[in-house]
Amino acid sequence: MDTFLQSVVSGVLTGSLYAMIGVGLTVVFGVMRIINLAHGELVMLGMYGAFWGLALWKLDPFASIVIWVPLMFLGGMLVYRFLLRAIIPGGELNTLLYTAGLSLLIANLALFVWTGDYRTIKLKYALAPMRPFGIAVPIPLALAFGLAIVITAALYLFLARTDLGRAIRATSQNPEAAALMGVNVDRISMVTFGLGSALAGAAGVLLAPSLYLYPTVGEILIAKCFVIVVLGGLGSVVGAIAGGVLLGLVESLGAVYVSVAYKDTIGFVIFLLVLLFRPSGLFGVGKS
Amino acid sequence: MPLLEISDLTKDFGGLRAVSRLSFVVEPGEILGLIGPNGAGKTTVFNLITGFHRPTAGQIRLAGASLLGLPPHAVTRRGVARTFQIVKPFPKLSVRENVTLAAFMRLPARRDAEAEACRVLEQMGLAAKLESPASDLTLAEQKRLEMARALATRPTLLLLDEPMGGLNPREVEEASTLVRRVRDAGVTVILVEHVMKAIMRISDRVVVIHHGEKIADGPPDRVVQNPDVIAAYLGKRVA
Amino acid sequence: MTRAAALAAILLLLALPFLTANQFYLHLGITVLMWTVLGVAWNLLGGFAGQVSFGHATFFGVGAYTMMILYLKAGVAPWYGIVLGGIVGALVSLPIGLICFRLRGPYFSLSTLAVAEIVRLVALNWEQLTSGPVGLLITTLPAVSFAGRAVNWESKIPFYYVVAVLVVVAMLATYGLSRSRLGAYLLAIREDEDTAESVGIDTVRAKVVTLALSAFFTGMAGGFYGLYFRYVDPDAVFPIALSVEMVFIAVVGGLATVVGPVIGAVFLVTIGELFRERFLVGHLIFYGLFMMLAIRYLPEGIWGGVRRFVSAHAPARNL
Numbered sequence: 113m114d115t116f117l118q119s120v121v122s123g124v125l126t127g128s129l130y131a132m133i134g135v136g137l138t139v140v141f142g143v144m145r146i147i148n149l150a151h152g153e154l155v156m157l158g159m160y161g162a163f164w165g166l167a168l169w170k171l172d173p174f175a176s177i178v179i180w181v182p183l184m185f186l187g188g189m190l191v192y193r194f195l196l197r198a199i200i201p202g203g204e205l206n207t208l209l210y211t212a213g214l215s216l217l218i219a220n221l222a223l224f225v226w227t228g229d230y231r232t233i234k235l236k237y238a239l240a241p242m243r244p245f246g247i248a249v250p251i252p253l254a255l256a257f258g259l260a261i262v263i264t265a266a267l268y269l270f271l272a273r274t275d276l277g278r279a280i281r282a283t284s285q286n287p288e289a290a291a292l293m294g295v296n297v298d299r300i301s302m303v304t305f306g307l308g309s310a311l312a313g314a315a316g317v318l319l320a321p322s323l324y325l326y327p328t329v330g331e332i333l334i335a336k337c338f339v340i341v342v343l344g345g346l347g348s349v350v351g352a353i354a355g356g357v358l359l360g361l362v363e364s365l366g367a368v369y370v371s372v373a374y375k376d377t378i379g380f381v382i383f384l385l386v387l388l389f390r391p392s393g394l395f396g397v398g399k400s
Numbered sequence: 401m402p403l404l405e406i407s408d409l410t411k412d413f414g415g416l417r418a419v420s421r422l423s424f425v426v427e428p429g430e431i432l433g434l435i436g437p438n439g440a441g442k443t444t445v446f447n448l449i450t451g452f453h454r455p456t457a458g459q460i461r462l463a464g465a466s467l468l469g470l471p472p473h474a475v476t477r478r479g480v481a482r483t484f485q486i487v488k489p490f491p492k493l494s495v496r497e498n499v500t501l502a503a504f505m506r507l508p509a510r511r512d513a514e515a516e517a518c519r520v521l522e523q524m525g526l527a528a529k530l531e532s533p534a535s536d537l538t539l540a541e542q543k544r545l546e547m548a549r550a551l552a553t554r555p556t557l558l559l560l561d562e563p564m565g566g567l568n569p570r571e572v573e574e575a576s577t578l579v580r581r582v583r584d585a586g587v588t589v590i591l592v593e594h595v596m597k598a599i600m601r602i603s604d605r606v607v608v609i610h611h612g613e614k615i616a617d618g619p620p621d622r623v624v625q626n627p628d629v630i631a632a633y634l635g636k637r638v639a
Numbered sequence: 640m641t642r643a644a645a646l647a648a649i650l651l652l653l654a655l656p657f658l659t660a661n662q663f664y665l666h667l668g669i670t671v672l673m674w675t676v677l678g679v680a681w682n683l684l685g686g687f688a689g690q691v692s693f694g695h696a697t698f699f700g701v702g703a704y705t706m707m708i709l710y711l712k713a714g715v716a717p718w719y720g721i722v723l724g725g726i727v728g729a730l731v732s733l734p735i736g737l738i739c740f741r742l743r744g745p746y747f748s749l750s751t752l753a754v755a756e757i758v759r760l761v762a763l764n765w766e767q768l769t770s771g772p773v774g775l776l777i778t779t780l781p782a783v784s785f786a787g788r789a790v791n792w793e794s795k796i797p798f799y800y801v802v803a804v805l806v807v808v809a810m811l812a813t814y815g816l817s818r819s820r821l822g823a824y825l826l827a828i829r830e831d832e833d834t835a836e837s838v839g840i841d842t843v844r845a846k847v848v849t850l851a852l853s854a855f856f857t858g859m860a861g862g863f864y865g866l867y868f869r870y871v872d873p874d875a876v877f878p879i880a881l882s883v884e885m886v887f888i889a890v891v892g893g894l895a896t897v898v899g900p901v902i903g904a905v906f907l908v909t910i911g912e913l914f915r916e917r918f919l920v921g922h923l924i925f926y927g928l929f930m931m932l933a934i935r936y937l938p939e940g941i942w943g944g945v946r947r948f949v950s951a952h953a954p955a956r957n958l
Contacts (some may be wrong), residue, residue, distance in 0.1 A: 199935060202938065210747065210888070210930070216880075216923050220920075224921030338749055338753075377756075377757050377761070378754050391742070471832075473836045473842065490826075493826065493830065500825050501835075504820050504823065510819055510820065624857055631641060
């Protein structure tokens with residue numbers, strides 16, 4: 113029973129961070145109908161931001177999030193405005209290929225500049241895990257979980273209560289109707305991409321103390337991200353959250369009860385099954 | 401024996417019943433008009449015959465053999481060809497390539513397929529535009545290209561989905577003549593149309609569908625006088 | 640491209656090892672040629688049929704491992720192993736195609752990526768068959784003679800000719816496809832799959848056959864990789880990056896053309912390898928950069944751009 117609870121807790125904690133990454137990708141898909149393959153690299157940039165923040169300026173990663181999030185928001189908007197906007201009219205596949213190119217570019221620039229050496233962040237207050245009810249909970253992961261909840265809740269409120277959030281949701285449901293209602297779809301797209309990037313970056317910062325950092329980590333992350341987003345339904349924020357937590361649980365339980373080796377495989381098999389039998393996912397907004 | 405036999409055909413899309421217990425036959429060599437108000441289910445019937453949708457219930461027989469469960473390309477191979485309401489040429493390919501593709505089905509050798517394509521295109525009056533990209537053609541020409549492409553598969557049954565939509569009166573005349581010529585060459589035709597003049601003039605028989613159900617079936621002049629048909633098009637109070 | 644030009648290119652290809660003794664250039668040539676095979680193979684499905692696969696590493700790896708396992712455990716000579724690698728790759732592609740072709744567009748692409756990752760993880764963990772992360776190593780190659788002389792496996796020249804033969808065969812196959820009925824069908828499927836069906840084209844069969852052909856050549860390239868580098872492990876032959884590079888080479892070079900992937904391979908691989916010589920890491924920067932530039936400014940690829948330029952200034956030729 114202990115092992116079971118331990119796995120569930122680990123799974124939910126990690127899952128919450130997966131969820132944040134997934135929400136970033138799905139929100140962009142919802143509004144622009146594009147799958148951003150460079151999303152994993154945005155997370156990677158957040159991770160390295162946290163690392164260098166600590167290494168160069170002694171900033172605690174969880175504090176430095178307030179710097180990196182706005183920066184990545186801005187960066188995302190610039191990427192949309194100057195790179196993506198011209199490509200999107202060319203179609204989904206073209207945009208997919210373009211973001212694949214962008215992903216390779218960012219990851220390899222990082223590889224070139226920062227080398228492929230694995231980096232880790234060691235926090236003095238995080239050396240031993242907490243043990244509530246006898247379950248080991250690493251402190252950085254717990255902090256990350258807490259902040260992820262706060263950020264996700266803030267995002268949810270933003271989308272549900274503010275005018276801008278409503279405009280985003282409207283565009284996500286029907287861009288033409290939204291445009292007819294006076295929504296500047298181009299500006300909304302720019303803001304949404306910025307939002308997605310900021311979420312990715314934030315997830316990266318939060319994850320940094322808990323993972324090994326290397327420039328090509330984006331590859332694995334984006335692959336997991338697809339599983340989440342497809343599982344939950346492309347375009348659905350709630351779906352991405354559910355999908356993220358679900359994947360975290362599946363991996364964690366899978367590692368204990370099936371096999372450590374094949375835990376990653378399970379995610380992909382589920383991914384294929386969902387694509388084949390329920391492509392709209394659990395809460396999907398729509399597919400092409 | 402009728403060429404096409406539709407029996408108790410029913411199609412549900414989730415909660416929406418698009419076609420309801422529809423039954424009619426098409427005799428070889430006739431031009432059957434299929435009419436009805438917008439949304440009546442006419443294109444759905446075509447999609448069911450050609451295999452793009454599976455019926456919820458009912459049977460579709462071509463020359464006695466069931467078409468149910470066959471993928472679209474197999475239905476075409478059995479001898480049923482169609483055109484689309486909104487023309488669907490392969491835009492980047494040339495007119496000749498568009499039709500050659502269809503001819504390939506019966507004539508696997510490229511030279512034979514290309515020759516057949518040219519022959520059909522000449523009959524359709526498109527010989528001058530052989531090498532033009534399909535997207536360069538006018539609407540009337542694209543509709544003729546669609547028909548040429550369908551005919552290149554050497555069908556016994558041709559389903560035309562609003563071939564006159566968007567054409568001016570002179571073009572409608574030309575299209576009507578073309579349909580009659582196709583029938584005279586031995587192809588049975590089902591014609592979905594809204595342009596009443598054309599339907600009345602060239603159909604041998606007319607079937608009227610409303611809300612997915614058949615409400616009339618007979619020669620054109622009798623069908624237009626049918627009170628149910630008038631009510632369907634103009635509303636009950638006018639009938 | 641006229642027959643004469645094609646012939647000249649083949650002759651140049653075959654004569655290259657005698658024009659330079661520089662080991663690096665030979666290695667570059669071999670690498671370029673291997674990637675040419677990969678680009679040409681991917682292009683059959685991705686360019687002609689318009690089905691963008693992000694999982695071709697599956698077939699490369701399967702081909703590589705087939706060759707290695709057959710040689711190391713059953714003594715099957717590598718050249719037979721390469722062909723068998725291709726065949727096994729094609730066989731593996733059949734169930735994969737039947738699953739993935741149910742999906743369209745980007746969903747198809749993502750599903751191929753998922754399949755490739757599953758296969759990689761299986762190769763990583765099925766230690767009995769593949770020796771897992773340790774990989775497989777060839778220590779000695781069989782002693783053979785060709786045209787009366789013993790083949791010197793220490794030199795790069797024999798490897799060059801093996802891959803050159805693969806390139807020529809792959810390109811002939813592509814040329815044959817482009818002139819055939821199947822080739823025409825693929826172009827229709829790329830434009831509009833549903834309309835293609837309505838015109839009597841069995842789209843599923845066309846896609847599955849094309850994938851098998853594509854997987855065959857990819858698998859053979861994998862077998863060659865094992866022969867040349869003599870070491871195979873899951874991260875070398877099954878990574879996502881490899882699949883992605885294949886896509887980039889075909890797109891940057893020019894989709895759905897016979898010559899496009901060749902140009903793409905020569906261009907990208909040369910720049911990449913030169914960069915790698917000097918700086919060791921990050922050569923894929925150029926792949927990313929040129930992919931972005933191509934999609935933005937030259938969607939038909941380099942060769943497509945060249946053709947457009949030529950036809951605007953001279954009578955059109957069919958390629």
